Amino acid sequence: MARESKKARKERAAEVFDLLSEEYPDAHCELDFVDPFQLGVATILSAQTTDERVNMVTPELFRRYPDAPALADAQQEDVEEIIRSTGFFRNKAKNIIGFARGLVADHEGAVPRTMDELSALPGVGRKTANVILGNAFGVDEGVVVDTHVKRLSGRLAFTEEESPDKIEGDLMELFPRDRWTLLSHLLIWHGRRVCDARSPRCEACTVSHLCPSSRV
Numbered sequence: 001m002a003r004e005s006k007k008a009r010k011e012r013a014a015e016v017f018d019l020l021s022e023e024y025p026d027a028h029c030e031l032d033f034v035d036p037f038q039l040g041v042a043t044i045l046s047a048q049t050t051d052e053r054v055n056m057v058t059p060e061l062f063r064r065y066p067d068a069p070a071l072a073d074a075q076q077e078d079v080e081e082i083i084r085s086t087g088f089f090r091n092k093a094k095n096i097i098g099f100a101r102g103l104v105a106d107h108e109g110a111v112p113r114t115m116d117e118l119s120a121l122p123g124v125g126r127k128t129a130n131v132i133l134g135n136a137f138g139v140d141e142g143v144v145v146d147t148h149v150k151r152l153s154g155r156l157a158f159t160e161e162e163s164p165d166k167i168e169g170d171l172m173e174l175f176p177r178d179r180w181t182l183l184s185h186l187l188i189w190h191g192r193r194v195c196d197a198r199s200p201r202c203e204a205c206t207v208s209h210l211c212p213s214s215r216v
């Protein structure tokens with residue numbers, strides 16, 4: 001296949017975005033949360049597991065620890081017990097308590113609204129900060145690159161990179177800023193429903209005619 005120009009790639013990316021928006025008009029973050037604190041905690045817990053699994057443990061977690069001051073004072077073992085089924089529970093307990101303590105120590109218990117402040121908090125990397133900014137504050141600061149976004153960006157030839165930061169950079173160049181948050185939801189929804197990791201259902205894919213990896 002001839003090398004695609006930047007302009008052609010941008011046009012193809014815009015078409016993919018429009019078609020996926022039609023396919024998933026309700027695409028949104030599937031973690032349950034009511035405020036930025038809860039979304040931050042849920043996102044930290046979602047590493048290496050499914051949103052459904054996280055949504056099973058957060059009601060009890062937030063009943064016991066409804067805000068940052070409460071979680072900052074929690075006993076590590078008590079938190080571990082509640083979140084055990086999400087896997088890597090010792091590390092995750094440490095991270096969410098650290099996150100809460102950072103909020104209390106530096107932000108009077110509130111969640112800050114900038115990438116720099118968020119990513120300076122314990123347990124918060126660029127991905128978690130992007131999730132919070134995009135979904136709790138409506139700020140398009142970057143593109144969340146999870147396993148689905150990574151896989152689909154490669155299959156759709158939006159990037160040739162492997163590292164999340166570089167993939168994010170390519171996506172930010174390819175799509176207008178006001179689409180960044182929704183873009184990752186669309187790719188995640190498509191990845192979960194059609195473009196499966198092991199057996200993508202290209203025959204049922206609305207963007208197969210725009211996808212260099214299509215098997216149909």
Ligand code: SF4
Pocket residue numbers: 155156194195196200201202205206207208209211212213214215
């Ligand atoms: S055509 Fe196949 S590989 Fe390409 S996005 Fe669709 S399901 Fe995924």
